[in-house]
Amino acid sequence: MLTQSLNAKAINTQISGGKVGPAVHPVSDQFGAITGHVGLVATEFSYHKDEEIYGEDEPAEYVYQVVSGAVRSYKLLSDGRRQIGAFHLPGDVFGLESGATHRLAAEAIIDTTVRLVKRASLEKAAGTDVQVARKLWTMTASELRHAEDHMLLLGRKTAMERVATFLLEMDRRLAVAGMMALPMCRRDIGDYLGLTLETVSRALSQLHAQGILGFSGARQIVLRNRQRLHNLDA
Amino acid sequence: MLTQSLNAKAINTQISGGKVGPAVHPVSDQFGAITGHVGLVATEFSYHKDEEIYGEDEPAEYVYQVVSGAVRSYKLLSDGRRQIGAFHLPGDVFGLESGATHRLAAEAIIDTTVRLVKRASLEKAAGTDVQVARKLWTMTASELRHAEDHMLLLGRKTAMERVATFLLEMDRRLAVAGMMALPMCRRDIGDYLGLTLETVSRALSQLHAQGILGFSGARQIVLRNRQRLHNLDA
DNA sequence: CGAGTGATTGAGGCAAGTCAAATGTGGTGG
DNA sequence: CCACCACATTTGACTTGCCTCAATCACTCG
CATH class of the missing domain: 1.10.10.10 (Winged helix-like DNA-binding domain superfamily/Winged helix DNA-binding domain)
Known part of the structure; x- marks a missing residue:
């Protein structure tokens, strides 16, 4: 289902390490830091304002990087109350999971273009290349840091x-x-x-x-x- | 300072992989999963009720596992408002950082015994052993999962x-x-x-x-x- | 330039906070 | 063993910061 929709709408496929779009800040190109090492295939893809990128508890098939636009990651309670955990802006990586599923849903806030790679290929690369494994860890750790700061904000x-x-x-x-x-x-x-x-x-x-x-x-x-x-x- | 106090009060040093204390739940022995692989030296250490284990922004020299007792991890605002991010119970690993410093402070809630290993030795092991690197990532990812759930609780x-x-x-x-x-x-x-x-x-x-x-x-x-x-x- | 969505502002209500007092309880020393 | 003490917890009365509901205003974009 997701794959179909991706294939149907994909606008550009490239070997990463090639030139990066102007919206991606060079010093924080987390994606390139991974893909550059292992020659993963990255695909570009676009979403319209308010379009869902993935749902909560959906299988985490891809890892994403915002090229342009903006994304919100959120959780919902059964009665519709919503908590947005993070906003993802150009250059940011999102949707990276260590487990099998996405812990939060993600939607485009405005028309948004992302670059994406298959999670499985990242996992495979991490099994070979310690640099990649380390990078995955530090990206998750910086999300955790943000979440810890945000808990202080929300609680106190x-x-x-x-x-x-x-x-x-x-x-x-x-x-x-x-x-x-x-x-x-x-x-x-x-x-x-x-x-x-x-x-x-x-x-x-x-x-x-x-x-x-x-x-x-x-x-x-x-x-x-x-x-x-x-x-x-x- | 921390090292001194550790040396002064250490009560037991062992090669990990040896028998695990009864308070550590066998199926969730995250520490053993790491140390068993690479033969790291784990030291046991005890803290009294309300004793600080490490402070916020202090260098992250050790990674800890609760053997018995309980620990709170928290952040403070300048006027004393406190947000506890997590409670750590027997078997739990805490104080694991990808960066150089602890993002939250940690204190013993009651008299507590921990096992600890040097962060540097874990980092070294992760550079050699992909299994260890993967384990560090998944431990940080499960902390992140908890934090995301907790943001929903605190916000909504x-x-x-x-x-x-x-x-x-x-x-x-x-x-x-x-x-x-x-x-x-x-x-x-x-x-x-x-x-x-x-x-x-x-x-x-x-x-x-x-x-x-x-x-x-x-x-x-x-x-x-x-x-x-x-x-x-x- | 008008329609529609998003943002602002106002009035009033309420869930949780604050301040205070009473009650319960675990630890300790006589 | 038990009485006391210090502290933790409960409960009550009142306050308040944020929420809810509602109306108006102001952009943005056909």
């Missing part, structure tokens, strides 16, 4: 502290020329921070009123005072 | 759902003859679940009043109806 920070942390994270990860263009809506931010979209909006309005940030459209944000934002972040 | 579950989840987790991990002896106090439980100790206590009282659990002392709990607890867990 106030709404304003959460929003401040979020803004500083996004500023670090996607600011260009001091401005960030958020790909996600207020509901996504709320579901990432364990808040409602209204609470996120109120916190942003308050930061705007205090001159800590500026808007040019709801999703174009300029941080005017990172120091004060850090102070609000506990 | 109600107080009663959190406590129900906690009880089912502890029942699974440390119930003997249908009864569990919790090593941690209500404050630890609250800091694990993102609640206050009072809220934890009220939820437990309510479950007791509904006949879902029974007490013999505040920390000796017997689950009388796991199905109803599952229903409360969303």
Whole structure:
């Protein structure tokens, strides 16, 4: 099913180690660090806004890297409550599992292109090449680090502290020329921070009123005072 | 400093692969799975109740396995708010890092004995033995899985759902003859679940009043109806 | 330029937090 | 062995930060 849909829509297949698209940041090309060593076949593939990439508990057949666009990884409760565990931005690897299935679902936030390799081929490479095995471990470990930081946020920070942390994270990860263009809506931010979209909006309005940030459209944000934002972040 | 204190208090050094203490569950002996392969030296060591094992951001010199007792891993905010990321019970490995430092601090909840090996020797073994490298990865991946589940709990579950989840987790991990002896106090439980100790206590009282659990002392709990607890867990 | 979705703002409610007091309990020394 | 003490837990009364529900506003994109 997934394979069919991939084959039907694949737009480009290449031997990795070839040139990397402009959206992939060179110093953080985690995928290349693996595929370059072992000559794995990487395929490019695109998803539309809100399209599912894989579901929770689905077999983990592929490992992905965002080329352009943005992805949300999340879990759902039976009544629809959602917790987004991470946002994946250009250059990020996602969907890497040590076990057989995906622990979270993944969806494109906006139209998104990914590069992907078969999980089985990575596993095989890791069995031969210790460098690859080490890389898989460190990628999982940095996801764990993020999750540990996020548990602190979700369990113990106030709404304003959460929003401040979020803004500083996004500023670090996607600011260009001091401005960030958020790909996600207020509901996504709320579901990432364990808040409602209204609470996120109120916190942003308050930061705007205090001159800590500026808007040019709801999703174009300029941080005017990172120091004060850090102070609000506990 | 750490090394000194370790040397001063070490009570037993052995080549691993020897017999395992009775408190370590045989089917989940993650440590043995590693050390058995490469003949690493494991040392036993004990900590008193509330003693720090390592601090946040401290160099990760050792990897630990609980032999007996219980350990909490946590992060602190500057004003003292605490988030416990995990409890480590007999058989569990903790303190395993891919990077140079510990991401969370660790403390003994009660008097605790651990087995430990040098991180550097594990790293070395992983460079030679692909089985070891794979094991390190899967151990980190299962910590990540727990953290992802816990983010959902912290971000989206109600107080009663959190406590129900906690009880089912502890029942699974440390119930003997249908009864569990919790090593941690209500404050630890609250800091694990993102609640206050009072809220934890009220939820437990309510479950007791509904006949879902029974007490013999505040920390000796017997689950009388796991199905109803599952229903409360969303 | 208008429709539709996303964002903001307001008013009121409630789940969980805070503060405080009473009760229970395990550990220890007389 | 038991009485006491220190601390853990429970329970109560009240507060509050965030949520819910609802209405308006403002982009974005046909």
